Amino acid sequence: MEKEAIVVAQSMGGSAHDLSMIGLFVQADIVVQIVMLVLVLASFWSWAIIIDKILRFRRVTADSDEFENEFWSGGNLEDLHRRVGPSPDNPLAMLFAAAMKEWARSTEKGLGKTAHTGLQARIHQVMRVTIDREVERLEKYLGFLATVGSTATFLGLFGTVWGIMNSFQSIAATKDTSLAVVAPGIAEALFATALGLVAAIPAVVAYNKFSNDLQRIITRLEGFAGEFSAILSRQLDQGD
Template sequence: MFNRLVVFMAGVLPWAGRWVIRARGPYYMNSKVMKLVVAMSAALASTMPLAAMAQDVQSVELGAAPGSGLSYISLFMEADIVVKIVMIGLIAASVWSWAIIFDKVVLYGRSRRQMNRFENVFWSGQSLEELYKSLSSRANNGMSALFVAAMREWKRSHEGDKPAIASLQQRIDRVMDLTISREVERLEKRLLFLATIGSAAPFVGLFGTVWGIMNAFTSIAASKNTNLAVVAPGIAEALFATGLGLIAAIPAVIAYNKLQSDSGKLAARMEGFADEFSAILSRRIDERA
């Protein structure tokens, strides 16, 4: 059983990695994230012979033939239709959660690198007008989007015969606040799904377990046989649903907390830059007033 779980995870990790490459571009093929995915897949694959050996030893100790016993596939195939739906839903939720996790790890890493590069250019002494011209013609994220939005409002206020200086500072601050909100929303997109899976998956698995145990007891009552060979399959398939719920929930909860913390740090960096840039523009406004 453990061997099949290892095979499943070794297959899911490369699939999630390929999904990230399609979503984020081939640049991430050689990134640290993809190297980590490959390493984890190789490590899981290397444990499969040991898992098979352990399963055979356990079978011998129980007096059964090596490789015999209940498998995950047999548990699924013999389960009730309601339990099958629960299992399929939990497996799909787990795979989608891992895809979101890999996507966010790549996205947050790229956002940090973009912010670092922008800060190096911004504080290098280059004029604001030149930097605005170089950035305004392309898509921007993070601090660069914040800078372009503020400079665009600055440029608009100085168009025409009479510059609109009176409330320029307030307009720039509102534009930057709105840009920060949009960037945070982009960073935290789909994180709510991880939180939902982390909180709901154990209960969904528990529902499958309760339903499976009810069916197991019904079968026992119908057969009037309390032999372990009759009881064990129904109990095993019921507990399998709880196991799937925990497998889906635990990584989702850990990833949600970590990604939420990283999102807060990125938002704090953007807010700090907004305050500094607002002070720079405020001095320029005072000079022109």
């Protein structure tokens, strides 16, 4: 009896619980600690992706605007191609360069009349492939955001359930119903859920935003590809 009471007293006061976030982490169960670590890493990586994507999408949009201005300004396409170079860094220019390269390669030996349809199909194909490649590059890592967004909360919940399980076991062990015995454990456990939410919420928001942006970029690329191939085919017909 006495011993029990002493144990209780110590577990109530002895811990002198440090309720700061770091204190909560240090005092947590090992499983909960691992969960927390994983969540922190997930949060770290997803923020890295978010920052990277924000910068990249902004740059892509700005570069594409610039390129489109140049493209529609009515200058010579050959000049533009020379200026843009063989491997530019924005998808629109890339699309343009790929198509122009194919065009140049096909026309350097002169055009047979029969070659028109073949050339058009080839250019179309090349642009298609380029779009796919660019999109793939843009959406790299987005899957990770989606995964974090949907699983981080569950992972945090797991940590919480585990921590609360421990808390209740400690009630059972000390046979003490005082809230002071359970409260620290529950606080630690809930901290895991908090971390899960902290990781998941930005990831979900960012994922939705980025997939919207990506969709817009794809639409733009396809629109440009269509217009450009129309221009090329008009040129082919005029060149006859």
